[in-house]
Amino acid sequence: MRADATAVTREEPVVFVVDDEEPMGAALRRLFAGAGLRTEVYATGEAFLAREPLDVAGCVVLDVGMPGMGGLEVQAHLHGRAPDLPVIFLTGATEIPVAVAAMRAGAVDFVEKPFDNDDLLRRVRTAIERQALHRDEARRRREFARRLATLTPRECEVLDWIVAGKTSKEIARTLGGSHRTIEIHRGRIMEKTAAESLADLIRMHLLVGASAPARRIRSEDT
The missing domain is CATH 1.10.10.10 (Winged helix-like DNA-binding domain superfamily/Winged helix DNA-binding domain)
Structure with a gap:
């Protein structure tokens, strides 16, 4: 395949942290930013969903149990606007059934608190890379369909x-x-x-x- 025929320029991925606990949001910002990942932190689901655009490269680290709009509701809204943006849920021990429901609704992963920083970072990087591969394949498919x-x-x-x-x-x-x-x-x-x-x-x-x-x-x- 000609290299210039399907070459793509990948966007810089963004890690979106959505958590109502300010210390947790600050800690996750330090973790991801320290690993060289562009990071945005939101205290509510409503604030996150107000961002434009949402259909971007990256990953969402989303707390399940937030006041107001909960994690599952945020996920449902996100699915309609950015269906390929991967979601990793943060859950407490009592929230595992909710996390399972989230996985059935399309979340790529969930991590139980307290979590290991390196493990969470690895999961986020994996989710971002998988999204990038899926997007590259979709671009190639569209280009090949155009040629055919x-x-x-x-x-x-x-x-x-x-x-x-x-x-x-x-x-x-x-x-x-x-x-x-x-x-x-x-x-x-x-x-x-x-x-x-x-x-x-x-x-x-x-x-x-x-x-x-x-x-x-x-x-x-x-």
């Missing part, structure tokens, strides 16, 4: 047969036409998709969705 959408209907048919493992001669017999014509189509497909090899082209097709033929992708995007 530039193919003509005939090129889409040829691509489907290429992915099925057919040679140019076999494709020519199936679709009609000459071997030379199919070779021309193959060359145009490689050029339009910026694939460097057959394996590269197949990976691109599979990433967009093997269950969605190129011609279907094209029709949905137009």
Whole structure:
């Protein structure tokens, strides 16, 4: 794959701490900032949700039991605005059932107080890296779908047969036409998709969705 075709510039991640206890918020700020992570601390869920934008790179460290808007309610609101922003809940011993409910609702992790600083930092870094990988894959999928959408209907048919493992001669017999014509189509497909090899082209097709033929992708995007 050409390096410049899918290169992305990652945003600087932000660790959002949402905890109504000021000493805890201050301690977590020191922990994350000391590890070189940009950190923002909010004393209430309402204050955090008022931030714009929320759909950013990073992670939320969210206290379950806060007065006013509780952790689960904050999570529900966040899911609608920033569904891929990972949430790690901080819980007390009596709040484990709530934390389990939070995990079922999409939280990536929960940590019981008192916690080990290094362990929490490791979990936050893991959550941030996973989000970054998922975002990179989503960007690649969108870019590959855009490229496949530039193919003509005939090129889409040829691509489907290429992915099925057919040679140019076999494709020519199936679709009609000459071997030379199919070779021309193959060359145009490689050029339009910026694939460097057959394996590269197949990976691109599979990433967009093997269950969605190129011609279907094209029709949905137009």
